[in-house]
Amino acid sequence: MEKSTPKINLVFKKIFGIEENKDLLIALINATVAPEDQVVEVTLPNPYNPKNFINDNLSILDIKAIGETGKKFNIEIQIIDHADYDKPALYHWAKRYADKLKASQPYSTLHKAIAIHILHFMSIADSKKYHNTFHITEEENGLPYFTNLELHTIELSKFSNDPNENLNTLLTKIKTSLDIWTAFLTRHDLLHKDNLPQPLANSSLKKALHVLETMYLTDEERIYYEDRLKWWRIEANTIEKLQKQAKEEGSKEVIHLTGLSKAHIQELI
Numbered sequence: 001m002e003k004s005t006p007k008i009n010l011v012f013k014k015i016f017g018i019e020e021n022k023d024l025l026i027a028l029i030n031a032t033v034a035p036e037d038q039v040v041e042v043t044l045p046n047p048y049n050p051k052n053f054i055n056d057n058l059s060i061l062d063i064k065a066i067g068e069t070g071k072k073f074n075i076e077i078q079i080i081d082h083a084d085y086d087k088p089a090l091y092h093w094a095k096r097y098a099d100k101l102k103a104s105q106p107y108s109t110l111h112k113a114i115a116i117h118i119l120h121f122m123s124i125a126d127s128k129k130y131h132n133t134f135h136i137t138e139e140e141n142g143l144p145y146f147t148n149l150e151l152h153t154i155e156l157s158k159f160s161n162d163p164n165e166n167l168n169t170l171l172t173k174i175k176t177s178l179d180i181w182t183a184f185l186t187r188h189d190l191l192h193k194d195n196l197p198q199p200l201a202n203s204s205l206k207k208a209l210h211v212l213e214t215m216y217l218t219d220e221e222r223i224y225y226e227d228r229l230k231w232w233r234i235e236a237n238t239i240e241k242l243q244k245q246a247k248e249e250g251s252k253e254v255i256h257l258t259g260l261s262k263a264h265i266q267e268l269i
Contacts, residue, residue, distance in 0.1 A: 003188075003189070003212070003213070004212060004215055004217070004225065005188070006077075006184065006185050006188060006208075006212060007077065007079065007120055007156070007185060007186075008079075008225055008228050008229075009061040009062075009076075009077050009078075009079075009228075010053075010061060010217075010221060010224055010225055010228070011212070011215065011225070012061075012063075012077045012118075013048045013061050013062075013063055014048055014211075014215060015208060015211050015212060015215075016028060016063055016075065017044065017046075017047060017048040017063040018044075018047055018048045019044065019047055021207075021211060022041075022042055022044065023204065023207070024204055024207060024208050024211075025042060025044075025063065025065060025075075026039055026040075026041070026042055027177070027181070027204040028075070028116075028181050029042070029065070029073055029075070029116070030177070031176070031177035031178040031180070031181050032116050032131070032152050032154070032178055033114060033116075033150075033152070034133075037067075037071060037112070037114060037150075039065075039067035039068060039069075039071070039073075040067075040068055041067070041068045042065040042066060042067055042068075042073070043065065043066045044063070044064065044065055045064045045065075045066065046062075046063075046064050050218055050220075050221065053220065053221065053224075054220050062074060062075065062076040062092075063075040063076075064096070069111075070111040071111050071112045071113075071114065072096055072097070072099070072111055072112070072113040072114070073113075073114050073115075073116065074092065074093070074096045074113070074114070074115045074116070075115075075116045075118070076092075076115075076116070076117050076118065077117075077118040077119075077120075077185075078117065078118070078119050078120065078121075079120045079121070079228075079232065080120075080121065085119075085123050086123075089115065089117060089151060090151075092115070093113060093115045093149070093151055096113045096115065097110065097113035097148065097149070098110070110148065111148070112147065112148045112150065113148065113149070113150070114150045114151075114152070115150070115151045115152065116152045116154070117151065117152065117153050117154070118154045118156065118185065119153060119154065119155050119156065120156045120157060121155070121157065122155055122157055122158065123153060123155060124153060124155065128158070129158070130154060130155045130156070130158035130159040130182065131152065131153070131154050131155075131178060131182075132152070132153045132155075133150065133151075133152050134149075134150070134151045134152075134153075135147070135149060135150055136149050154178070154182060156182065156185055156186050159173065159179075159182045159183075159186055160173075160182075160183070160186040160187055165187060165190075166190070167190045167191075167197070170183055170187055170190055171197060171199070171200070174199050174200060180199070180200055180202070180205055181205075183200065184205060184208055184209070188209065188212060191205070191209055192209070193205075193206045193207075193209035193210050193213065
């Protein structure tokens with residue numbers, strides 16, 4: 001059976017969003033957030049469950065987690081930029097922040113909400129970094145007064161956008177724990193759990209690769225997965241045609257609709 005890709009939200013949640021893999025989710029969160037927001041334990045209000053997937057396969061594929069101090073985390077992986085990504089990103093963050101605040105509860109019971117959005121498209125053209133962290137700050141002096149809002153974007157195509165990349169070039173990018181997880185999400189095909197070179201040799205990555213390698217998809221999950229890949233192929237062909245047309249017409253505009261190409265599709269399947 002062909003290897004699955006963790007960039008499909010179904011597979012991503014089966015790796016990071018189930019009880020037996022909470023250690024992987026904790027490692028991913030701690031690799032992303034600041035030291036003061038690190039977690040030792042999390043609870044999963046919506047863990048992945050195949051039975052739930054059959055009944056409601058579109059609404060459960062983000063990962064919600066609550067740290068031991070009450071901080072809320074929402075982790076999503078998105079492939080396509082449907083335009084105005086920033087608006088739904090803030091909308092879903094706001095819903096997570098106010099989630100379960102009952103009418104009788106004071107606002108002081110609200111905990112910090114941290115959104116981690118993993119994107120397979122370029123969203124922030126003004127930043128060369130693949131990982132950006134956003135807060136509300138005062139315009140002139142940068143005072144971080146509204147500290148309960150935090151949103152991370154991880155743009156995978158900024159980390160690795162070359163389908164012909166080899167392991168040696170990938171290793172030159174690995175400086176942090178988040179780099180390791182981003183390498184897993186973008187180029188897992190270059191990694192083998194029993195032969196991980198430094199600095200990738202850690203137990204969490206080894207486990208994630210094992211989970212990916214041995215993952216079983218039910219018939220319903222396989223249909224969903226194949227539909228996602230089919231959709232990607234259509235998107236890739238559309239982009240290729242638009243890019244060819246733009247080149248023929250001498251257009252100087254750069255098309256960054258999804259960050260996917262035919263080569264990337266072949267890498268995924």
